[in-house]
Amino acid sequence: MRIGVIGAGYVGLVTAAVFADLGNDVVGYDKDEARIAILQRSELPFYEPGLEEMVRRNQAEGRLRFTTDVAEMVDFARVIFIAVGTPPDATGDTDLRQVEEAARAIARHMKDYKVIVNKSTVPVGTGDLVRQIIETHQTERVPFDVVSNPEFLREGSAIQDMLNPDRIVIGAPSQQVAMTVMELYAPLGRPILVTDIATAEIIKYASNAFLAMKISFINTIADLCEMTGADVEMVARGIGMDHRIGPHFLGAGLGYGGSCFPKDVLALIHTARRYGVDASIFEATDRINRSRVERFVRKMETVLEGLADKTIGVLGLSFKPDTDDLREARSLELIRRLLDAGARVQVYDPVAMPRVRPILGDAVEYSRNAYEAAQDAHALAIVTEWREFRQIDLERVRTLMRQPYIFDGRNIYHPERMARLGFYYYAVGRRFIPPNQGSGVRGSG
Ligand SMILES: NC(=O)c1ccc[n+]([C@@H]2O[C@H](COP(=O)([O-])OP(=O)(O)OC[C@H]3O[C@@H](n4cnc5c(N)ncnc54)[C@H](O)[C@@H]3O)[C@@H](O)[C@H]2O)c1
Structure with a gap:
C-alpha cells in the first residue's frame, strides 16, 4: 500500500x-523543514529507543522517504x-x-480517491469537521x-x-472503508475493534482519562497512607491483584x-461540559494531579526546615523514563518551585539534558551524572524513575552529599534499605524509617 503520513x-x-x-x-x-532535513540525513529529531535504526533501514531499502512537499x-x-x-x-x-x-x-x-485516517487525539466530532473542511477546500471533486x-x-x-498493541481501534463510515485500514494492520495479528468514528474518538479520551484517574486515585490513597502509617505500595499491590482493577497505573x-x-x-x-455532561470525575483527576508537586515541595521544605540557600539535586527531568520529552514534565514545575523558594538546583537526566538547557538556561547547574548532581547537596529529589537511578551506588551518593536526604517522587527504593544505608528517605505514601545510627550527616549545611 502507498501510505502518506502528515506530521x-x-x-x-x-x-x-512501522x-x-x-x-x-x-x-x-x-x-517543519529542519525536522525533515534531519530525517533525510537518517537522524532523529528526538530520542526514541530503536526508532533511528528502523527509520534508517527502511530508508536504505527504499520503502520510506521524507518530504516537505505536501x-x-x-x-x-x-x-x-x-x-x-492537538x-x-x-x-x-x-x-x-x-x-x-x-x-x-x-x-x-487531491486528484483521486483517498482514505484519510486521523491518528491525532481529537474531540468527538472532529472526523465530521475534517470531512467538511476537505469538501470545502477540494480543488477537484474526487471521492474520499x-x-x-x-x-x-x-x-x-x-x-x-505500535507493533504489539492491546487493540487497534478503527472508526469508519462503512465496513468497506474499515477493511482498507484493517488490511494495513492485519500483519500484526492483534485484536481490531471496528466501530463508528464518534465512538473511536471517544475511546481514545476515555482510555487516557481512565488511566489518569487511576494515578490520581492512588495518589489520594497515598496521602491517606501517609496520615495513617499504611504503605501505599502494598495497598497498590493488594488492590492490583484484583483482576477487575489490575496492577498498572497504580504508582503513587x-x-x-x-x-x-x-x-x-x-x-x-x-x-x-459542551454537551452538558457532569465532568466532575475528570475535574477531580486533574485537580489532584496538579497538587502533587506543590505537596512534594512543601514536604521538602518542612523536613529541610526551609529551602533558601539549600542545594537540591534533581534526578530525572523527562516526563517519564526512556524519552527526552519534557512536555508537562513534573521536573520543570518542581525546579521552578525550588528556585522560587531560594534553593540552588543541580539537575541530571540520562537523555533530556540537551533539551532542558534552552528551557532552564542559567537558572540551574547541569550535572554530567547522578553523582555530580548529589555532590554537596542538602537533598536529592527523584523525579523520573530511570533504570540507572534504581541501580545507582547509594553508598557513594551518601558520601558525596552534604546531608543524606532523599525525597523520592517515584518510590523507586525500599524504605528499610535506605534507612540501613543511612538515608533520611521520604517516599510518597510510605512510612518514614529513621536512618541507622552512625550514618554521617556531613556538616551542618
Ligand atoms: N506522543 C505520544 O505519546 C502520543 C500517543 C498517542 C497519541 N498521541 C497524539 O498524537 C498526536 C501527535 O502527537 P505527537 O506527540 O506525535 O506530536 P508532535 O508534536 O511530536 O508532532 C507533531 C508534528 O506535526 C507537525 N505538523 C503540525 N502541523 C502540521 C501540518 N499542518 N502539516 C505538516 N506537519 C505538521 C509538526 O511540525 C510536528 O513535527 C497528538 O494528537 C497526540 O495527542 C500522542
Whole structure:
C-alpha cells in the first residue's frame, strides 16, 4: 500500500517507520523543514529507543522517504494518516488548527480517491469537521473517506507498542472503508475493534482519562497512607491483584505529565461540559494531579526546615523514563518551585539534558551524572524513575552529599534499605524509617 503520513513527531514518525517495515511504501511529510532535513540525513529529531535504526533501514531499502512537499505526498499516497499535534489552547480546550491545516492541504492536492485516517487525539466530532473542511477546500471533486484510528503508543516503548498493541481501534463510515485500514494492520495479528468514528474518538479520551484517574486515585490513597502509617505500595499491590482493577497505573508519586494525559483530561472536561455532561470525575483527576508537586515541595521544605540557600539535586527531568520529552514534565514545575523558594538546583537526566538547557538556561547547574548532581547537596529529589537511578551506588551518593536526604517522587527504593544505608528517605505514601545510627550527616549545611 502507498501510505502518506502528515506530521513527523512521535506518533507520525513511528507510524511511518512501522508501516514501511511491514512492507508498505511510505512518504512522511512535515511542514517543519529542519525536522525533515534531519530525517533525510537518517537522524532523529528526538530520542526514541530503536526508532533511528528502523527509520534508517527502511530508508536504505527504499520503502520510506521524507518530504516537505505536501503535493508530492498527497499525490503518492492512497491512505493518508494525519498525526499532527492537538495541543490545548489557553482554556484547556483542544486547539485543532494543525489538524485543520492538514485537512486543507490534503484537499487542495487531491486528484483521486483517498482514505484519510486521523491518528491525532481529537474531540468527538472532529472526523465530521475534517470531512467538511476537505469538501470545502477540494480543488477537484474526487471521492474520499475519513477514518478515525486513535493511537495508544507510549513514548519510550513506541515501536513495541505500535507493533504489539492491546487493540487497534478503527472508526469508519462503512465496513468497506474499515477493511482498507484493517488490511494495513492485519500483519500484526492483534485484536481490531471496528466501530463508528464518534465512538473511536471517544475511546481514545476515555482510555487516557481512565488511566489518569487511576494515578490520581492512588495518589489520594497515598496521602491517606501517609496520615495513617499504611504503605501505599502494598495497598497498590493488594488492590492490583484484583483482576477487575489490575496492577498498572497504580504508582503513587508526583503524578502524571507528558504531552497526552494532562491535555486529554482537560479536553474531555471541555467536551463533557459542551454537551452538558457532569465532568466532575475528570475535574477531580486533574485537580489532584496538579497538587502533587506543590505537596512534594512543601514536604521538602518542612523536613529541610526551609529551602533558601539549600542545594537540591534533581534526578530525572523527562516526563517519564526512556524519552527526552519534557512536555508537562513534573521536573520543570518542581525546579521552578525550588528556585522560587531560594534553593540552588543541580539537575541530571540520562537523555533530556540537551533539551532542558534552552528551557532552564542559567537558572540551574547541569550535572554530567547522578553523582555530580548529589555532590554537596542538602537533598536529592527523584523525579523520573530511570533504570540507572534504581541501580545507582547509594553508598557513594551518601558520601558525596552534604546531608543524606532523599525525597523520592517515584518510590523507586525500599524504605528499610535506605534507612540501613543511612538515608533520611521520604517516599510518597510510605512510612518514614529513621536512618541507622552512625550514618554521617556531613556538616551542618
Ligand atoms: N506522543 C505520544 O505519546 C502520543 C500517543 C498517542 C497519541 N498521541 C497524539 O498524537 C498526536 C501527535 O502527537 P505527537 O506527540 O506525535 O506530536 P508532535 O508534536 O511530536 O508532532 C507533531 C508534528 O506535526 C507537525 N505538523 C503540525 N502541523 C502540521 C501540518 N499542518 N502539516 C505538516 N506537519 C505538521 C509538526 O511540525 C510536528 O513535527 C497528538 O494528537 C497526540 O495527542 C500522542
